[in-house]
Amino acid sequence: MSESSLRADIVEVGRRMYARGYTASNDGNISVRLDASRLLMTPKSVCKGFMTPDMMCITDLEGRKLQGDRDPSSETLMHLEVYRQRPDVQAVVHAHPPTATGFAVAGIPLDRAVLAEVLTTLGSIPIAEYATPSTRELPEAVRQYIKAHDGMLLANHGALTVGADLFAAYYKMETIEHFAKISLVARMLGRENLLSREEVTRLQDLRGAYGIKAPAPICAETAEDESCQVVQAPAGAGRRLVPDPPSLAQRGHASFGEASAKADGEREIRLTYRELSALIEDAIRALR
Ligand SMILES: [Zn+2]
Numbered sequence: 001m002s003e004s005s006l007r008a009d010i011v012e013v014g015r016r017m018y019a020r021g022y023t024a025s026n027d028g029n030i031s032v033r034l035d036a037s038r039l040l041m042t043p044k045s046v047c048k049g050f051m052t053p054d055m056m057c058i059t060d061l062e063g064r065k066l067q068g069d070r071d072p073s074s075e076t077l078m079h080l081e082v083y084r085q086r087p088d089v090q091a092v093v094h095a096h097p098p099t100a101t102g103f104a105v106a107g108i109p110l111d112r113a114v115l116a117e118v119l120t121t122l123g124s125i126p127i128a129e130y131a132t133p134s135t136r137e138l139p140e141a142v143r144q145y146i147k148a149h150d151g152m153l154l155a156n157h158g159a160l161t162v163g164a165d166l167f168a169a170y171y172k173m174e175t176i177e178h179f180a181k182i183s184l185v186a187r188m189l190g191r192e193n194l195l196s197r198e199e200v201t202r203l204q205d206l207r208g209a210y211g212i213k214a215p216a217p218i219c220a221e222t223a224e225d226e227s228c229q230v231v232q233a234p235a236g237a238g239r240r241l242v243p244d245p246p247s248l249a250q251r252g253h254a255s256f257g258e259a260s261a262k263a264d265g266e267r268e269i270r271l272t273y274r275e276l277s278a279l280i281e282d283a284i285r286a287l288r
Contacts, residue, residue: 001165003034003040004053006032006034006040006166007040007053007054007056008053009032009166009167010030010032010040010042010051010053010056010166011051011052011053013030013093013166013167013170014028014030014042014048014049014051015048015049015050015051016170017030017048017049017093017095017170017173018047018048018049018050019049020097020174020177021097021098022095022096022097022173022177023047023048023049023095023096024096025047026044026045026046026047026048027048027095027096027158028042028048028093028094028095028096028158029041029042029048029073029074029075029076029079029094030042030048030091030092030093030094030166031073031076031079031091031092032090032091032092032165032166033083033089033090033091034058037060037061038058038059038060038061038066039058039059039060039061039079039080039083040056040057040058041056041057041058041059041072041073041076041079042055042056042057042072042073043055043056043057043068043070043071043072043073044070044071044072044073044074045070046070054069055068055069055070056068057070057071057072057073059072059076061080061083061084062080063076063077063080074133074134075094075133075134075138077134077135077136077138077139078092078094078138078139078142078160079092079094080139081139081140081142081143081146082142082146082160082162085143085146085147086146086147086162086215088164088213088215089162089163089164089169090163090164090165090166090169091162091163091164091165091166091168091169091170092160092161092162092169093160093161093162093163093166093169093170093172093173094154094158094159094160094161095158095159095173096157096158096159097158097159097173097176097177097180098177099177099180099181099184100125100153100158100159100176100177100179100180101153101157101158101159102180102184103127103153103180103183103184104127104153104154104155104156104157104158104159105155105156107127107155108127109124109125109126109127109153110124110125110153110176110179110180110183111124111125111126111230111231111232112183112192112194112231112232112233113194113195113196113197113199113200113231113232113233114179114182114183114186114192114193114194114195115179115182116195116203117175118175118179119195119200119203119204119218119231120203120204120206120207120210120212120214121150121172121175121212121214122149122150122151122172122175122176122179122214123149123150123214123216123218123229123231124149124218124229124230124231125149125151125152125153125176125179126145126149126152126153126230127152127153127154127155128141128142128144128145128152128153128154128155128160129141129144129155130154130155130156130157131154131155133157138154141154141155142154142160144226145226146162147215147216147226147227148215148216148226148227148228148229149215149216149229150162150163150169150172150214150215151172151173151175151176153176159173159176159177161173161176164213194232194233194234195233196233196234196235196236197233197234197235197236198236199233200218200231200233201218204217204218214229216228216229217229218230218231
C-alpha cells in the first residue's frame with residue numbers, strides 16, 4: 001500500500017473512532033508499518049476525529065522522529081513494543097471505548113465463551129495490568145499478553161487492538177466494544193449462558209476453515225501459559241448458567257417455597273413480597 005493511502009486510512013479510522021465515541025478530546029492513537037524500518041504514527045495532542053493526512057509522523061522502530069511537523073503520539077512506546085513482539089502485525093489501534101473501558105476499570109476481563117464470532121476472531125480479551133500512560137511501564141504490561149492476543153483491555157485506561165492491516169486492527173476495536181456492550185446487557189439481565197468447552201473447540205477449528213489467523217490457540221480455563229488464550233467455558237456437553245448476582249436473586253418472583261440450586265450447592269428459597277410479609281407478621285404475632 002502506498003504511503004498516501006495509508007495516511008488517508010489513518011485519517012478515516014480516526015474519524016470513525018471519534019464518531020463512535022471511542023475517543024474523547026485528543027485521546028487514542030493509531031500506527032501502521034510503512035516498511036521494514038519505519039512507522040506512520042498519529043501525532044500527539046490532536047483530536048483523532050479531525051486529522052488530515054499531512055499531520056502524521058514517520059518514526060523509526062526506536063520511536064525517533066524521521067519526518068513530520070508534529071511530535072509522535074505519547075503512547076509511541078506501547079506501539080513500538082507491539083511491533084517488536086509481533087512481526088506479523090502491520091497496524092496498532094488504541095482507544096478508550098466507554099463500555100470496554102468500563103470492564104477495564106472494573107477489572108473484569110472479556111474472557112467468557114459467549115459469542116461465536118468473538119471466539120473465532122479475537123478469542124479471549126484479557127486485561128493488561130495498570131501502568132501509567134506514556135511511561136515505559138505500559139509497554140511492559142502489554143508485553144505479557146500481546147504474543148497470544150490481538151486485542152486486550154488496559155486496566156483503568158482503555159483498549160488496544162492489532163491486525164494484519166489497519167482496518168483489521170480497527171474492526172477488532174469495534175468487536176471488543178460491541179462484545180462489552182452485549183456482555184454488560186446480559187449481566188444486567190442477570191445471567192450469561194456460556195458455550196461449552198466442546199463448542200469452543202469446534203469454533204477454534206473453524207478458524208482454520210475460514211482462514212482466520214489467530215495469534216494463539218485457546219487453552220483450558222486454568223492454564224497459566226502466556227502462549228495461549230484462556231477462555232472460560234464449562235467442560236461437558238450442555239451449557240452452564242452463570243448464577244444470578246445476589247441482588248437479582250433477592251428480586252426473584254418464584255412461587256412460595258420454590259428452591260433453586262445454586263452453583264455451589266447452597267440452596268435458597270424465594271418468596272414473594274406478600275409471602276414474606278405474612279411470615280414477618282406471623283413472627284411478630286408469635287413474639288407477643
Ligand atoms: Zn490512552
